[in-house]
Amino acid sequence: MNKIVWFRYDLRIYENGAFTESIKKGNILPIFIFDEGLFKLETSSSFHLKFIKDSLNDLKKKLRKKYNSNLSIFYGNTLEIFKYLIQKYSVTEIYSNRIFKHKYLTDLDKKCENLFNNLKVKWILKDQFGIDLNHRNRFKWSYNWNKFIQSDKQAYSFDCKFINIKNNFDFNIVKTNKINGNLVQLGGRDEAIKLLDSFIEVRSENYQREMSSPISGEVACSRLSPHITYGTISLKEIHRKITEKLKKVCTINKRKSLIAFKSRLAWHCHFIQKLYDEPELEYKNLNSAFDILRKDFNEKHYEKWKTGMTGYPFIDACMRYLEKNGWINFRMRAMLVSFASYQLWLDWKQTSKHLAKLFTDYEPGIHYSQFQMQSGTTGINSIRIYNPIKQSLDQDPNGNFIKKWVPELKNIQGKLIHEPWKLTYIDQKSINFELGKDYPLPIVNNHETTRVARDKIWKVKKSNQAQELSKLIVQKHASLSSRK
């Protein structure tokens, strides 16, 4: 019996349900496909590609070492590639882990399903996130998820042969832009293990206290997100190692941190479940009463936001940091989105595409839910408009982060770095700096645009229509165990 094991967002062999199941018997062809359509989407980027390439190189090595098997990598039209492989190798079964991504991949999966059915090939799908496929019962979701995440490892039995085809894939076929940030994350399981171990043993000590600043968050956060997205490590393994550590003696700080971290693993899956239940949240307001807002899209503001030239130093520093490194911490993501959606009044449907490219960890379920929450379009979450000046003072009190990422401002002393528009003419002359020439004046008035945005969003939120729809949304989506 000839089978294909199709690696996708599960780039590991350890605790990989589909892989473990496939190697029980038969002849196996392990493959990965760079779907040409996927990498042409406006949400795809070199950050994603580089992470995938690293992870595939690592996966290849592991398959070679442990099973003396090749990993065949293809680039092109997924359906055509399958048609060719199924016919050439008389394939009767395909194994993969179920994925819950955006519309493009959901549609592709439907097309694959049809193709496999037509060719009488069985598609065996395994679960790696504890997602409820049939009519989610939100009263039992947490219970079910905990059962899933704590369930035993799959029994291991290996009695198959690998089909080794000549496939020296040239990664240069997949075009990428140069990315050279010092903090760009490396893919592969070894990296994931290094991060997890160093987080558990050392870095988590001040996780909760230090996660909010981009300076301390860089070290204090686990940095595991792209590994979870691309599955170089399984969520169960992360959960198990954290649980084991919690059984040992650890400081109160560490204990609190690890518990907080563990609950985020559940949030991860909760948001994936949400997108599975409501796929339209990728491109429609969750609460349609908000559709009347943000009709005009100010391209100039969008461009300034994207390029880190808004005139708000902390916003610009965060955007430039993200653009270089492909990661920034949660609070700064929320602030960037809040500023775009409220002060600049830009539609999240467009801004979300840009950040999807910059987040190496782009995970549609979390991404679009968070965008909607930070833009006030769910109707069920509290409205929070971040003040970029307050965030700057709280998270970067000495302005070191700003000075590093917005070097035009590096000579400004004291608190004025957070609000350079307050520099007097003499202040500017004394440091040989000219506002509006060396660094932009704020493109909007923070105070005024915040007030206008708050009024507009609350007017809709209080309307009967929004409240009626919100009730339905709560019934369908709101988690009962925790607030995200």
Ligand SMILES: Cc1cc2nc3c(=O)[nH]c(=O)nc-3n(C[C@H](O)[C@H](O)[C@H](O)COP(=O)(O)OP(=O)(O)OC[C@H]3O[C@@H](n4cnc5c(N)ncnc54)[C@H](O)[C@@H]3O)c2cc1C
């Ligand atoms: C607008 C916006 C968009 C986001 N888009 C993404 C995205 O595309 N992909 C993504 O993985 N995260 C996203 N997040 C959530 C969060 O910012 C990142 O998971 C986190 O910054 C990743 O860094 P870390 O692995 O060090 O996180 P840690 O704090 O160490 O968290 C560990 C893991 O828990 C999960 N997690 C953490 N925070 C959340 C959360 N709020 N909701 C759900 N799961 C969470 C992630 O898998 C993360 O890797 C987004 C947040 C916002 C505000």
